[in-house]
Amino acid sequence: AQRVTQPEKLLSVFKGAPVELKCNYSYSGSPELFWYVQYSRQRLQLLLRHISRESIKGFTADLNKGETSFHLKKPFAQEEDSAMYYCALKAYSGAGSYQLTFGKGTKLSVIP
Amino acid sequence: DTGVSQDPRHKITKRGQNVTFRCDPISEHNRLYWYRQTLGQGPEFLTYFQNEAQLEKSRLLSDRFSAERPKGSFSTLEIQRTEQGDSAMYLCASSPRTGVVADTQYFGPGTRLTVL
Numbered sequence: 666a667q668r669v670t671q672p673e674k675l676l677s678v679f680k681g682a683p684v685e686l687k688c689n690y691s692y693s694g695s696p697e698l699f700w701y702v703q704y705s706r707q708r709l710q711l712l713l714r715h716i717s718r719e720s721i722k723g724f725t726a727d728l729n730k731g732e733t734s735f736h737l738k739k740p741f742a743q744e745e746d747s748a749m750y751y752c753a754l755k756a757y758s759g760a761g762s763y764q765l766t767f768g769k770g771t772k773l774s775v776i777p
Numbered sequence: 778d779t780g781v782s783q784d785p786r787h788k789i790t791k792r793g794q795n796v797t798f799r800c801d802p803i804s805e806h807n808r809l810y811w812y813r814q815t816l817g818q819g820p821e822f823l824t825y826f827q828n829e830a831q832l833e834k835s836r837l838l839s840d841r842f843s844a845e846r847p848k849g850s851f852s853t854l855e856i857q858r859t860e861q862g863d864s865a866m867y868l869c870a871s872s873p874r875t876g877v878v879a880d881t882q883y884f885g886p887g888t889r890l891t892v893l
Contacts, residue, residue, distance in 0.1 A: 669819075701884075708780075709820070709868070709884040751819050755880070762833035764810070765882060767819030 667692040667756045671768035678742045679776045686737040686771050688726075688752030697755040698728055698735040699765070704748045712737075712750070722746070742775045749773075779803065781885035783869050789891045790859055797855045798888045802871030809852050810882060811844055812868040820868055826852060827874075859892045866890075 668691040678684055690696060700712040713721045715728040715735060726737045735752060752768040782801045790796050802809050807828050812820035823842065825833040828849040837843070841859075846852040856863055866889050870882040 674817075708886045711881055711883075714881065753819075758833055758835075762825050762827070763880075764822040764825060764833065764836070765812075765820070766822065769817065769819050 667766045669752050669754050669768035671771050673771045675772045677774045681741050684739040684742045686750050688735045690733050690754045699753040700737050701751045702748050744775050747775045783885040783888050787889045791893050795857045797853050800852045800869030806871035806873050808872045810870045811854050814866040861892045864892045
């Protein structure tokens, strides 16, 4: 069965400092990984997906199949980055169906 | 707002009562998902529809849980004989099947259920 692990429940960094939110996964198939973000009082929204290889709001994430990781990084944290971040793995469950398996999330707090 | 909508946003019920939640996906999205989220956890997948067909329901938590999407548009999630352990946020998401953002799931605001 697939699994997503986010080892840090809470991460506090100072404004301007680099940020790295860790995500490790376990999956027997070819993985597709996502980062979702939830700002205060807002709905869960997609931040980025690994197949797009894009940078959103200064965040990047590289899929490392050898280390089964998909860490989220940003070189300089901003106060508006404070939010809950979830790593998610897309897994196929047959009959044309698939699901997202989420980690428990990491709360990022950027200190002014 | 043209995003995914859910109704009600909050529901308080007594143990043993039945509850039904509604989800209206983004209009052109043919895929619809239900998740449950409890405190301190990420969303947990429950079930998946492609149009009106429920292709995955093995993750529904018990036979007290059921979901429908009768015309391939809105969906309902029903919990019968609610228990205190059912208290959680219930999330709905939808995704298009094709296009640049195929399979990207867009989430609704959720329905928070409290069972007394």
